[in-house]
Amino acid sequence: MNDALKIYVSRDATALALGADATAQAIVAEAGKRGVAIELVRNGSRGMFWVEPLVEVATPAGRVAYGPVSATDVAGLFEAGFANAAPHALKLGLTEEIPYFKNQERLTFARVGLADPLSVDDYVAQGGYAGLANALAMSGADIVKEVTESGLRGRGGAAFPTGIKWKTVLGVESAQKYIVCNADEGDSGTFSDRMLMEGDPLSLVEGMTIAGVAVGATQGYIYLRSEYPHAHRALNAAIANAYAAGWLGADVHGSGRRFDLEVRLGAGAYICGEETSLLDSLEGKRGQVRFKPPLPAIKGLFGQPTVINNVISLASVPIILAKGAAFYRDYGVGRSRGSLPIQLAGNLKHPGLVEKAFGVTLRELLYDYGGGSYSGRPIRAVQVGGPLGAYMPESQFDTVLDYEAFAAVGAMLGHGGIVAFDDSVDMLEQARYAMEFCAVESCGKCTPCRIGSTRGVEVIDRIRSNIERDKNLVVLNDLCNTMRFGSLCALGGLTPDPVVSALKHFSEDFEVRA
Numbered sequence: 001m002n003d004a005l006k007i008y009v010s011r012d013a014t015a016l017a018l019g020a021d022a023t024a025q026a027i028v029a030e031a032g033k034r035g036v037a038i039e040l041v042r043n044g045s046r047g048m049f050w051v052e053p054l055v056e057v058a059t060p061a062g063r064v065a066y067g068p069v070s071a072t073d074v075a076g077l078f079e080a081g082f083a084n085a086a087p088h089a090l091k092l093g094l095t096e097e098i099p100y101f102k103n104q105e106r107l108t109f110a111r112v113g114l115a116d117p118l119s120v121d122d123y124v125a126q127g128g129y130a131g132l133a134n135a136l137a138m139s140g141a142d143i144v145k146e147v148t149e150s151g152l153r154g155r156g157g158a159a160f161p162t163g164i165k166w167k168t169v170l171g172v173e174s175a176q177k178y179i180v181c182n183a184d185e186g187d188s189g190t191f192s193d194r195m196l197m198e199g200d201p202l203s204l205v206e207g208m209t210i211a212g213v214a215v216g217a218t219q220g221y222i223y224l225r226s227e228y229p230h231a232h233r234a235l236n237a238a239i240a241n242a243y244a245a246g247w248l249g250a251d252v253h254g255s256g257r258r259f260d261l262e263v264r265l266g267a268g269a270y271i272c273g274e275e276t277s278l279l280d281s282l283e284g285k286r287g288q289v290r291f292k293p294p295l296p297a298i299k300g301l302f303g304q305p306t307v308i309n310n311v312i313s314l315a316s317v318p319i320i321l322a323k324g325a326a327f328y329r330d331y332g333v334g335r336s337r338g339s340l341p342i343q344l345a346g347n348l349k350h351p352g353l354v355e356k357a358f359g360v361t362l363r364e365l366l367y368d369y370g371g372g373s374y375s376g377r378p379i380r381a382v383q384v385g386g387p388l389g390a391y392m393p394e395s396q397f398d399t400v401l402d403y404e405a406f407a408a409v410g411a412m413l414g415h416g417g418i419v420a421f422d423d424s425v426d427m428l429e430q431a432r433y434a435m436e437f438c439a440v441e442s443c444g445k446c447t448p449c450r451i452g453s454t455r456g457v458e459v460i461d462r463i464r465s466n467i468e469r470d471k472n473l474v475v476l477n478d479l480c481n482t483m484r485f486g487s488l489c490a491l492g493g494l495t496p497d498p499v500v501s502a503l504k505h506f507s508e509d510f511e512v513r514a
């Protein structure tokens with residue numbers, strides 16, 4: 001099949017939802033009918049969802065993209081000479097020259113979309129496992145130092161320095177330590193973990209193995225949300241292939257070091273993304289928040305020292321070990337170093353995955369990448385960082401993506417999900433939704449969250465119904481303070497952020513209604 005024409009169709013869940021399987025089948029059938037020899041590669045998504053199913057044809061000049069290609073478009077594409085990258089209404093040009101893609105800084109997502117995500121050979125050919133190979137020749141302390149110096153901070157939400165967490169685990173004496181990957185990805189508008197696990201699962205496998213080698217852990221678990229069946233299949237296949245190639249198991253790459261890895265499925269609770277609930281769930285218990293201290297780094301899974309990191313944090317480690325801390329740290333601004341895979345969602349013309357160095361503005365993301373609203377109406381509000389993130393008004397769109405800059409305006413970057421709303425949004429409804437979400441998802445351990453969120457819904461309902469509006473606005477503020485300062489974890493503690501920001505920036509939606 002060496003001179004066969006290489007055609008790429010993504011097997012990412014978004015592409016599948018938009019018909020990628022039917023498109024791929026139509027390509028195989030049409031090529032057979034016409035006697036065109038093709039090699040169809042099912043790759044990860046390039047992250048441009050509005051042109052999925054994206055079909056790419058390999059040419060000497062690079063990969064030429066067509067999209068969105070439905071099964072019924074395929075015969076016409078062959079007819080037009082698509083196999084020779086001929087012009088067609090759906091032709092988008094060289095993939096790497098499409099501005100949305102070209103202007104990104106893809107570090108963690110560098111390989112996503114390039115090849116078959118499950119092939120260890122493809123992974124190694126594209127620079128994979130160079131980081132682990134380097135790590136195996138280093139001491140645990142030196143690996144931890146490299147990660148610390150890269151400036152990498154946790155991408156799961158709290159932005160805690162990854163190297164510091166690893167150092168704590170390294171420093172604890174224990175016969176058994178664990179590496180746990182948080183793949184619960186519960187935030188609204190987020191999908192970078194999923195795309196990475198489907199599009200380059202071996203980078204997560206490699207990152208976890210490096211973490212194990214660094215801190216002296218021999219067992220890893222990926223805690224995956226059950227709503228990600230495609231990621232589940234991809235991870236299991238990638239892990240099996242890594243074992244077969246000697247990159248996992250009793251003798252990682254001939255080093256004499258052991259690292260074993262398994263996937264465990266969650267049962268669908270937002271709170272199981274919180275690290276201590278996740279550990280309880282992984283132990284087979286009902287997911288409920290643990291008191292801290294002790295930190296999971298000291299007493300985590302089954303009471304043993306545990307590194308727990310987000311998918312993107314762990315998948316960013318291989319490039320740091322392959323290219324050095326300075327390479328990674330050179331990207332970014334202030335204390336936000338490296339890059340962030342940003343997820344553009346909600347009412348946007350061009351939703352998708354954009355990996356940029358920290359420092360890009362929200363406005364650039366919404367308009368230069370996102371293309372403005374899908375509806376064509378003005379973007380009125382943006383929620384960044386999931387359901388507990390503040391609502392940001394237009395006056396804050398010039399905020400740069402930087403953990404501290406976001407905190408300075410009362411917002412948070414979280415896992416980098418951006419959800420846009422046009423001017424038809426009712427911000428009182430959004431505030432109510434925040435309280436309702438908290439009431440539904442509360443683990444029930446502490447009163448301010450368990451009871452406060454339900455009272456919050458009731459108070460907002462009274463405001464909406466003009467029942468003692470002014471008095472209830474005071475009660476709502478009081479309640480938010482109680483939840484913020486009295487909750488045991490960030491679910492109850494941050495729920496006031498979307499509520500208070502909606503009140504502060506969009507107070508007109510809380511006025512007396514007709």
Ligand SMILES: Cc1cc2nc3c(=O)[nH]c(=O)nc-3n(C[C@H](O)[C@H](O)[C@H](O)COP(=O)(O)O)c2cc1C
Nearest residue numbers: 154155156182184185186273274275309310313490
């Ligand atoms: C309510 C709640 C939900 C969370 N959900 C997730 C999640 O889905 N994925 C994740 O990586 N971190 C989540 N976190 C953050 C984790 O508790 C923890 O900070 C993270 O796994 C640490 O990894 P990192 O340092 O690599 O970010 C959540 C936190 C809270 C309070």
Ligand code: SF4
Nearest residue numbers: 443445446449489492
């Ligand atoms: S804040 Fe909510 S989710 Fe967190 S521990 Fe308290 S009740 Fe559980």
